[in-house]
Amino acid sequence: DAGITQSPRHKVTETGTPVTLRCHQTENHRYMYWYRQDPGHGLRLIHYSYGVKDTDKGEVSDGYSVSRSKTEDFLLTLESATSSQTSVYFCAIKPGDTGELFFGEGSRLTVL
């Protein structure tokens, strides 16, 4: 087991409210990722981190920010949620130098 957990697992919020999703790992891996998954789009990268305080944007970063103040935690923040951000959000860690990622169980966010 890769030891990665996401919270909350489910959240319903209203347009314009801030939302923070948390990803926690127990494995001390350097790389962490946030993807979103929507029907017909597969998994799209939002932001990723390659170390404490080291982050970079992905394909769909607009409207999202991230922070990594500790190795084990990678936070994804929606400053002002919109209905287009209704999605399932997956956090992932990269344990080695292959194409293998371990994914968290996902956080389902609904923005009304």
Next chain:
Amino acid sequence: GQSLEQPSEVTAVEGAIVQINCTYQTSGFYGLSWYQQHDGGAPTFLSYNALDGLEETGRFSSFLSRSDSYGYLLLQELQMKDSASYFCAVRASGNTPLVFGKGTRLSVIA
């Protein structure tokens, strides 16, 4: 940029063999990965090819041709539990994130 193409849906009979193809266009290439995802679940890693050829893991095999920018996932002795979505993903370099295809939904029928 990077793009990946894979069929959106495939249907196969229990006990049969199915092949899911993936073609990619990338500015660089480090390796091709495959993931399985059941409805409501998280993607799980199946295989990784960095070099040309076939990699076998039990009933699943994955093939890569770097010269053709093409790979496939081969599932043998299909079981009902293999009904899931399958994603190919590429990495342009060792430290760049994976880019995923849109996924192929496999339905195994009796």
